[in-house]
Amino acid sequence: MNLSTIDLNLLVAFEAIYAERNISRAAEKMGLSQPAMSGALARLKDVYKDELFVRSSKGMIPTHKAEKLIEGVKKALTHVRDSLAEETPFDPQECRETFRLAMSDWLALHLLPKISLWLRREAPGMNLIISHLSPPKMHEALMVGELDLGISGQPHRGSGTYRQKLYTEHYQCVVWKGHPKIKKILSLKDYVAHPHVLFSPEGKGSGAVDKALAKKGLTRRVTLRVAYSVIIPVVIRNTDLIATIPAPIARLFSDTMDILMFPPPISLPGHDMVQYWNKENHTNPAHRWFRNGLAQLCRKFS
Numbered sequence: 639m640n641l642s643t644i645d646l647n648l649l650v651a652f653e654a655i656y657a658e659r660n661i662s663r664a665a666e667k668m669g670l671s672q673p674a675m676s677g678a679l680a681r682l683k684d685v686y687k688d689e690l691f692v693r694s695s696k697g698m699i700p701t702h703k704a705e706k707l708i709e710g711v712k713k714a715l716t717h718v719r720d721s722l723a724e725e726t727p728f729d730p731q732e733c734r735e736t737f738r739l740a741m742s743d744w745l746a747l748h749l750l751p752k753i754s755l756w757l758r759r760e761a762p763g764m765n766l767i768i769s770h771l772s773p774p775k776m777h778e779a780l781m782v783g784e785l786d787l788g789i790s791g792q793p794h795r796g797s798g799t800y801r802q803k804l805y806t807e808h809y810q811c812v813v814w815k816g817h818p819k820i821k822k823i824l825s826l827k828d829y830v831a832h833p834h835v836l837f838s839p840e841g842k843g844s845g846a847v848d849k850a851l852a853k854k855g856l857t858r859r860v861t862l863r864v865a866y867s868v869i870i871p872v873v874i875r876n877t878d879l880i881a882t883i884p885a886p887i888a889r890l891f892s893d894t895m896d897i898l899m900f901p902p903p904i905s906l907p908g909h910d911m912v913q914y915w916n917k918e919n920h921t922n923p924a925h926r927w928f929r930n931g932l933a934q935l936c937r938k939f940s
Contacts, residue, residue, distance in 0.1 A: 651670075651679065652707070654668050655679060657782070660697050667736050669734050686707070689701050690704045720921050730761035732763065733763055737928060739786065740769050740776045740785055740789070740790075742790075744867035752935055769785075780799055780915065783916065791909045791910065791911050794912075799916055803912050804936040805939075806908040807884050807908055809846070809883065809902055809906045811901070812874065812883060812892065812897045813874060814876060814897065815897060817878055823900065824900035824902075833878065834882070835860075835862045835864060835879050836881075837864060837883050847882050847902070850905060861879070867887050871891050871895045875896065913932060
């Protein structure tokens, strides 16, 4: 194979198709039209004398040869990107990249308005794709290049990813403004006397509150477990339910809905919100700019 006849962008296209498993999404990621990406795939097939990707109901499935090629292609492109990064200053105003982020719905409620405002001002051409993945799925997606950045409050110490603390999250309690008993203060007695909504993204049966209560020899009755924070104001309306949720979301609900907010009547530990990314993106100038900017943004309100 004569390297002088190979267009480096074909390798970038190969990497994008492998990561996205979809021609349209790969094209969007590279800023190309779908026909242009299909043309790049056709040229790749000709270069490697292989189908490389087979269409299926689950998307574009890599062939055996594509699986053998991907690690070498990733390493080669990483070296090229690193060398270019050393010479080319990054200009966020000119950036047209698409970043794929994973975060929970309550994190999106809290962070996305701030991120969107920041990007409209500093990097108006940058695009975001937000998904909601469980922490294990999020780290799997990072490892195979299907995700650029994951934000989670659940610790992960696996190899292959970098991590950076963004801020420490604390809790507040919320009740309906017309709660039959709780008006001005939330006592521990009232806290355990009334039924609770448990906000549990993973659907677990207990949480930090239950552990803290157990240390005092107390329990609470959880009558409802929900994976979506956005439905809590609707669920507790016209009821005596109590919800203990992340403080930023509690403040948002109390500012915009018929919700009262109280500090928890027991001591609850905070938990760190962390951003994760993979080795391939560690030195990418656009990625590094986004990570650093997000960290600075979070420090302003933490």
